[in-house]
Amino acid sequence: MGVLSQAQADILEYRGLEFGRRGLANYLRLLVGGMIKVLPSGDGASESQATDNGLRVVCGATTAYLPDKSWVTEKNRYGGRCEIRVAPSVAVIPNLGTAELAEALGRVIPFTAKQDDRPVLACVRFAAKGGKLTLAAADGFRIADISLDFDGEGEALIEAKEIRGLISALKRAKRVRLAFEAETSATGMETKSLVIDTEAIRYRWESQSGSYPDYEKVIPTEFVAQARFDTREMMRAVAGLGALFLDKDAPIILTISDGKVRIWTREPQAEAHIEAEAQGEVETAMSASYLAQALKALGGVAEVKVASPNSPIIFSVDGYRLVVMPLAVPGIGSQAVTEAEAVADAASEAPEGEAETEAEAEAEAEAQAEPEGEAETQDKPRHKRKAKEPVAVA
Numbered sequence: 001m002g003v004l005s006q007a008q009a010d011i012l013e014y015r016g017l018e019f020g021r022r023g024l025a026n027y028l029r030l031l032v033g034g035m036i037k038v039l040p041s042g043d044g045a046s047e048s049q050a051t052d053n054g055l056r057v058v059c060g061a062t063t064a065y066l067p068d069k070s071w072v073t074e075k076n077r078y079g080g081r082c083e084i085r086v087a088p089s090v091a092v093i094p095n096l097g098t099a100e101l102a103e104a105l106g107r108v109i110p111f112t113a114k115q116d117d118r119p120v121l122a123c124v125r126f127a128a129k130g131g132k133l134t135l136a137a138a139d140g141f142r143i144a145d146i147s148l149d150f151d152g153e154g155e156a157l158i159e160a161k162e163i164r165g166l167i168s169a170l171k172r173a174k175r176v177r178l179a180f181e182a183e184t185s186a187t188g189m190e191t192k193s194l195v196i197d198t199e200a201i202r203y204r205w206e207s208q209s210g211s212y213p214d215y216e217k218v219i220p221t222e223f224v225a226q227a228r229f230d231t232r233e234m235m236r237a238v239a240g241l242g243a244l245f246l247d248k249d250a251p252i253i254l255t256i257s258d259g260k261v262r263i264w265t266r267e268p269q270a271e272a273h274i275e276a277e278a279q280g281e282v283e284t285a286m287s288a289s290y291l292a293q294a295l296k297a298l299g300g301v302a303e304v305k306v307a308s309p310n311s312p313i314i315f316s317v318d319g320y321r322l323v324v325m326p327l328a329v330p331g332i333g334s335q336a337v338t339e340a341e342a343v344a345d346a347a348s349e350a351p352e353g354e355a356e357t358e359a360e361a362e363a364e365a366e367a368q369a370e371p372e373g374e375a376e377t378q379d380k381p382r383h384k385r386k387a388k389e390p391v392a393v394a
Helices: 021-030 098-111 166-172 231-242 288-298 336-347 354-369 372-376 380-387
Strands: 011-014 017-020 036-040 054-059 062-067 081-084 123-129 132-138 142-149 154-159 176-184 190-198 201-206 225-230 251-257 260-265 270-274 276-280 282-287 301-306 313-317 320-324
Touching (some): 011 021, 017 054, 098 123, 098 132, 098 288, 142 288, 154 176, 154 190, 166 190, 225 251, 231 260, 231 270, 282 288
Antiparallel strands (some): 011 017, 054 062, 123 132, 132 142, 142 320, 225 301, 301 313
């Protein structure tokens, strides 16, 4: 059961056999009477019971024979799989720390796209080069990436929903090794895979097809203002301001000036001052919910950098970086939408997303051309949609 608790895929592979993880785990929990032994079914079984395609489970006076593909259904058949290796000869030479990989996954997975029509952005990008392994995720409005020391090269796009359970599995493991594999079929097609080994489990995921956007193009490298602050203090301030309005996507304005950081709202009027080491001056706005999620992912003493009211807002701490697109608020970064989309168009040269960003730029240009009075008469849902239209990657 200890080994089984580390397995998070829907299908378990053991000695070439397949079993549904939940069904097998539930069955083993119901056994009582002593130590549980799981053996190949032919080991010690009678001729009528022995088979090369199953397992024999012994617990006290109870013996059961589990055929291959027990508890495997159409529902869980494609939910990911992992190989269980229970043998004292299995040795894993680690190239990453289990805790650091689990923490890295936990910091990027929440920022993958949830829409089914954006398969590439629904993935976590694993890219190893130059002594670093970078995990990256983006949902069109935010980008998260983190770099770990790593010896090797390779790249893979793995669906976030398939590796989410790996976080808890890594917390139970003692050693982990990550590797990239590539195979070329008879037709010349190359298949890339990500392989993660622990002392008891081998996980293998096939990389999704497609090219990940070059998100570095949308991230500024020069800044007019920056500040270091305690995320816990700002989280309390954001929670206090957020309690004043029902719309969790309402804008919170961030001001850096005179060596101070202030977050405030216009309707209703409220503000909070955060102790910080700050320099430069800038004023920008972002979604209240996005700011809260960013602070939760950051933790500790973090840094925020801003190039202009219309530029992406960069948060960072200990090798982790989170980029949040600004909201357009009258009088504060009013051109944030169009400028952000122009940068996004430049970064999204891959076929997937060209049509989308061009259409958004067109729609925004039309909106900017409308008389001010007409814009104010738009209903709230449409206003919220427009406020979220800046796209970091497509």
